[in-house]
Amino acid sequence: MRKEIIQTTKFIAFFAAGMALLWLAFRNVNFSKLGEDLKGANYSWILLSIIFATLAFISRARRWVLLINPLGFNPLLRNSFYAMMTGYLANIALPRVGEITRCVALGKKEKIPVDQLIGTVVV
Numbered sequence: 052m053r054k055e056i057i058q059t060t061k062f063i064a065f066f067a068a069g070m071a072l073l074w075l076a077f078r079n080v081n082f083s084k085l086g087e088d089l090k091g092a093n094y095s096w097i098l099l100s101i102i103f104a105t106l107a108f109i110s111r112a113r114r115w116v117l118l119i120n121p122l123g124f125n126p127l128l129r130n131s132f133y134a135m136m137t138g139y140l141a142n143i144a145l146p147r148v149g150e151i152t153r154c155v156a157l158g159k160k161e162k163i164p165v166d167q168l169i170g171t172v173v174v
Contacts, residue, residue: 108132108135108136109128109132111135112128112131112132112134112135113128113131115131115135115171116128116131118171118174119131119163119167119168119171122163122167122171124161124163124167126157126160126161126163127161130157130160130161131157133156133160134153134154134156134157134160135153137149137152137153137156138150138152138153138156141153150169150172151169153172154168154169154172
């Protein structure tokens with residue numbers, strides 16, 4: 052019962068903090084003008100940017116797999132890619148935490164020791 056109360060309290064606190072930050076971020080935004088601007092935007096540049104960014108991320112995941120192979124493990128490119136994306140997401144919250152997060156994520160998925168994965172990040 053006590054654990055549920057603590058979890059509920061944490062949820063409410065983080066939800067309230069999120070709502071407060073959203074209010075601060077969007078309090079002076081004119082949403083009708085924003086809608087008009089979005090209708091007139093050229094989305095082909097955004098699509099091109101997403102394509103090139105995805106190719107860069109896949110390339111980086113492949114390079115990480117190549118660094119892990121000499122350790123005697125052969126992780127899937129897909130799992131390495133997902134671990135890297137998890138790391139990028141963690142970097143948004145706390146810078147440089149993503150490097151550890153991606154190692155832990157891939158280590159759990161592929162059963163690779165995290166300390167060896169951290170070594171590949173240092174390299």
